Amino acid sequence: MKTRPGWTEVLTCAEMRALEQAAMDSGKITGLALMEAAGAAVARAIQGRWPLPGHATVLCGPGNNGGDGYAVAALLARAGWQLRVLGLDNMPGPDAAEMKRRWAALGPIELLTCDAFRAGADSDVYVDAIFGTGLARPPEGELAQIIALLGGLGGDRACFAQRLVAVDCPSGLCLDSGAHLGRPRAGDDRDPHARLTVTFDSPKPGHFLERGPICCGELVIADIGLRQWRECDGRALRPARLIAIWPPLAVEDCRAAIYAPPANRLAKQGGHKFANGHALIVAGPLGQGGAARLGARAALRIGAGLVTLAPPKAALIEHLGPPDALMRRGVDDDEALAAMLADPRITAVAIGPGCGVDRAGALLGAVLASNRACVLDADALTALAARGFEGLHDRCVLTPHGGEFARLFPDLDEKLNGPPALRPPRHGDAAHPDPMRHMADLHARAEAAPQALTGRHGPLYSKLDAARNAAARAGAVVLLKGPDTVIAAPDGQARIHSAHDIPWLATAGAGDVLAGIIAGLLARGLPPLEAAATGAFLHAQAARRFGPGLIADDLPGQLPGVLRDMGL
Numbered sequence: 001m002k003t004r005p006g007w008t009e010v011l012t013c014a015e016m017r018a019l020e021q022a023a024m025d026s027g028k029i030t031g032l033a034l035m036e037a038a039g040a041a042v043a044r045a046i047q048g049r050w051p052l053p054g055h056a057t058v059l060c061g062p063g064n065n066g067g068d069g070y071a072v073a074a075l076l077a078r079a080g081w082q083l084r085v086l087g088l089d090n091m092p093g094p095d096a097a098e099m100k101r102r103w104a105a106l107g108p109i110e111l112l113t114c115d116a117f118r119a120g121a122d123s124d125v126y127v128d129a130i131f132g133t134g135l136a137r138p139p140e141g142e143l144a145q146i147i148a149l150l151g152g153l154g155g156d157r158a159c160f161a162q163r164l165v166a167v168d169c170p171s172g173l174c175l176d177s178g179a180h181l182g183r184p185r186a187g188d189d190r191d192p193h194a195r196l197t198v199t200f201d202s203p204k205p206g207h208f209l210e211r212g213p214i215c216c217g218e219l220v221i222a223d224i225g226l227r228q229w230r231e232c233d234g235r236a237l238r239p240a241r242l243i244a245i246w247p248p249l250a251v252e253d254c255r256a257a258i259y260a261p262p263a264n265r266l267a268k269q270g271g272h273k274f275a276n277g278h279a280l281i282v283a284g285p286l287g288q289g290g291a292a293r294l295g296a297r298a299a300l301r302i303g304a305g306l307v308t309l310a311p312p313k314a315a316l317i318e319h320l321g322p323p324d325a326l327m328r329r330g331v332d333d334d335e336a337l338a339a340m341l342a343d344p345r346i347t348a349v350a351i352g353p354g355c356g357v358d359r360a361g362a363l364l365g366a367v368l369a370s371n372r373a374c375v376l377d378a379d380a381l382t383a384l385a386a387r388g389f390e391g392l393h394d395r396c397v398l399t400p401h402g403g404e405f406a407r408l409f410p411d412l413d414e415k416l417n418g419p420p421a422l423r424p425p426r427h428g429d430a431a432h433p434d435p436m437r438h439m440a441d442l443h444a445r446a447e448a449a450p451q452a453l454t455g456r457h458g459p460l461y462s463k464l465d466a467a468r469n470a471a472a473r474a475g476a477v478v479l480l481k482g483p484d485t486v487i488a489a490p491d492g493q494a495r496i497h498s499a500h501d502i503p504w505l506a507t508a509g510a511g512d513v514l515a516g517i518i519a520g521l522l523a524r525g526l527p528p529l530e531a532a533a534t535g536a537f538l539h540a541q542a543a544r545r546f547g548p549g550l551i552a553d554d555l556p557g558q559l560p561g562v563l564r565d566m567g568l
């Protein structure tokens with residue numbers, strides 16, 4: 001698969017509202033015009049996928065998402081579609097009311113109830129315009145049941161999933177977090193899955209996080225005329241930029257980021273190998289060197305000029321094999337490491353993979369005192385949790401998975417996932433004797449007290465919030481791993497990399513390779529946030545390029561092809 005790397009800006013729901021308000025306050029555009037543009041974008045997306053007019057059922061909720069639904073209905077009807085529109089007996093805001101009035105001149109509005117929904121004839125397309133960014137609490141009563149029906153409660157999951165078009169999001173999804181309000185965080189069978197979601201101006205975090213990518217289906221980002229406010233005045237509305245690195249969107253490429261690092265301290269050395277930096281990968285005791293070797297190989301492949309592997313002297317014998325390009329130097333203690341790091345040509349360090357917690361704890365002080373750009377992963381994170389954050393600085397990149405994050409930031413983890421006793425087992429946890437039973441227990445407890453797993457008031461605390469809070473507290477870049485990787489810097493800048501499409505990347509040693517790629521990019525002079533975000537992307541691209549059957553050893557060898565695909 002050849003994809004060009006791209007990125008797109010992401011707005012939280014509050015930022016989206018602020019942007020819309022700024023545009024309307026300028027007097028140059030009205031809310032009604034925005035809603036017309038939104039409705040037109042959804043109608044266009046439907047007509048693009050169902051070129052022949054057919055039957056459509058449009059479900060309109062109480063607010064502006066519902067207003068978009070009435071606008072879609074009117075446009076489809078004018079294009080020759082047969083429409084069935086269900087809505088609420090309420091008085092929405094002025095723009096949605098105008099759309100409702102316009103539709104009412106064209107056709108009837110049935111009351112949006114379960115019975116009415118079930119009674120109607122089958123449709124080619126179902127448009128979910130019940131809730132969008134305004135969802136503030138879990139849907140209840142009839143609306144909750146209709147949403148559950150769309151999710152396949154009546155056994156119709158497969159039948160709706162291919163025909164469901166979501167306006168902004170499948171209803172019930174919190175667009176700031178990607179979780180469902182008042183529902184088990186790990187998801188639920190009743191969550192609607194759309195074939196297509198059309199969102200406006202910019203994606204929201206919930207399109208990329210947690211259940212979002214699974215429930216939204218194909219994501220279409222429609223320009224509705226807000227761009228000029230986002231690009232000019234919008235800066236003031238969004239002090240901390242959030243960017244999603246999202247392969248299908250080729251907005252810009254990251255070629256410049258990789259091969260013209262702006263801050264390469266050694267650039268003046270021209271084409272010399274030291275101009276590409278020197279990465280030091282700390283390795284562990286005899287018999288545990290594989291993880292660090294994977295990282296070292298990845299650092300070489302991503303273009304670090306030199307890579308040195310540093311195991312204890314007694315373990316050097318384990319590293320006699322390839323790659324021959326790799327240098328090896330024994331390091332037994334913190335003094336030896338400090339002496340090695342006195343060489344200014346070493347531009348980045350990675351410590352943790354296969355290191356052993358004791359050795360990582362003993363060497364961590366020397367790594368941090370050297371003030372070098374560094375990646376702290378695996379055992380180094382466990383050691384850090386025990387030792388505290390003193391000495392961390394803004395050139396450190398912490399790469400925890402969920403379990404390591406919980407050890408480092410237990411309060412943030414609890415805010416995100418609920419008390420440890422109530423969250424699903426995950427990577428890094430002590431093995432649960434019976435994971436299936438454990439999940440069943442969790443679901444039962446969540447049914448009894450849904451607020452135990454997610455809050456009942458939106459927006460929910462998100463993985464993005466957790467990573468940002470963690471980065472601010474640690475004073476370092478935090479890369480929180482998962483199918484949705486969030487990377488945050490202490491100043492609030494953040495990146496999301498969504499990789500739900502490559503489940504085969506969850507394989508032993510993949511994290512060690514990621515640490516090596518980031519160390520290689522840091523060694524080349526990339527700033528820590530960019531090194532971590534670009535690293536996460538390249539790592540995922542390598543897995544995409546290889547496909548299923550991947551083992552971590554395959555990843556570094558894919559990197560040259562990934563770079564070639566990007567035109568490098």
Ligand SMILES: NC(=O)C1=CN([C@@H]2O[C@H](COP(=O)(O)OP(=O)(O)OC[C@H]3O[C@@H](n4cnc5c(N)ncnc54)[C@H](O)[C@@H]3O)[C@@H](O)[C@H]2O)[C@@H](O)CC1
Pocket residue numbers: 016017019020034035038061062063064065066067068130131132133134135136137138139140167168200224
């Ligand atoms: N912000 C923008 O720039 C634009 C927004 N548009 C549409 O407007 C939507 C947001 O509109 P709204 O803010 O009106 O919100 P929604 O239409 O998403 O929410 C509906 C209303 O229901 C109420 N509500 C929330 N949770 C509820 C619950 N559980 N049960 C019952 N009622 C509940 C809220 O008070 C809200 O006003 C977007 O998703 C999008 O579809 C578009 O028209 C284009 C421009």
Ligand SMILES: [K+]
Pocket residue numbers: 065128129130131132166167168169170171
């Ligand atoms: K919706």
